[in-house]
Amino acid sequence: MDLLSEEEAEDRRNVFDIPLLASRVVEAIDWATIEPLLRNLPIGLFGASTGAAAALVAAVERPQKVKAIVSRGGRPDLAGHALEHVRAPTLLIVGGLDFEVLNLNRIAARRLADARLDVVPGATHLFEETGTLEQAAALAAEWLAEKLARRDRSERFA
Numbered sequence: 001m002d003l004l005s006e007e008e009a010e011d012r013r014n015v016f017d018i019p020l021l022a023s024r025v026v027e028a029i030d031w032a033t034i035e036p037l038l039r040n041l042p043i044g045l046f047g048a049s050t051g052a053a054a055a056l057v058a059a060v061e062r063p064q065k066v067k068a069i070v071s072r073g074g075r076p077d078l079a080g081h082a083l084e085h086v087r088a089p090t091l092l093i094v095g096g097l098d099f100e101v102l103n104l105n106r107i108a109a110r111r112l113a114d115a116r117l118d119v120v121p122g123a124t125h126l127f128e129e130t131g132t133l134e135q136a137a138a139l140a141a142e143w144l145a146e147k148l149a150r151r152d153r154s155e156r157f158a
Contacts (some may be wrong), residue, residue, distance in 0.1 A: 001028065003051060018078050021054035022061065029062045042148040044068040045088075046140060053078035060085045068147035070140040073101060073125050076108035083111040090115045091143040093136045095123030116143075 003024040008014045025045065032038045043065050047055035052074025059066040060082045069090040076083060076092065090112050092105045096119045109115040118139050123132035 003054060015050055016078070018050065018053045018057060018080075021050060022057035025054050025058035026061050029058060029065055033065060042067040044070070044144040044148050046070045046072070046144070047074055048072045050075050050078060052076055056086050056090070057082045059088050063087050068144055070143055071105070072136050072140060073098060073127065075101065075104065076112075077104045079108075083108055084113075086112055087114070089143075089147050091139065092117045093139050094119055095125060095127055095132065096121045097123060098125040101125060 002009070003021045004014050014020065025047075029043060032041075032043060043062075045055035045059060045066055045068070047053070047070070052069075052071035053076060055069050055071070056076055056079040059069055063085075066088045069086070069088050070093065071090065072093045073095060074092065076090075079086075092109055092115060094102045094105045094117065096102070102119065105117055109117045120127065120132050120135045120139075122129055123136070127133040127136050
């Protein structure tokens, strides 16, 4: 989902307004928890670039609801002090040729309570190289399937 309206997206500064973006993710989480078809499903968040920081901040605001997070080419560093408060297991996927973002993700992984960093060889920031986006998607799908299914089962029997 887009976190900004078309009008908001015209102002490039809004892309880096993490509190605004996170508030939109929180709104979506809150909606999903009352929507009859979704309310009993575990919630996983997937964010790319600054959307990853927004997902991490939102997870801190709704810790009982967010069960897993995936960041693809994300900027978790922009989540600031929220990183130390994220409790959901977090997968950080970064392109091997995206050197600056890879370094930022390595630092963020050390600040997160439960994180794994996966590097897709030969990928740059947008994963435009042949097969790299598919690799990232497969890693994300596997992570979410594992984390959401495990958490869902344990909560069902609690």
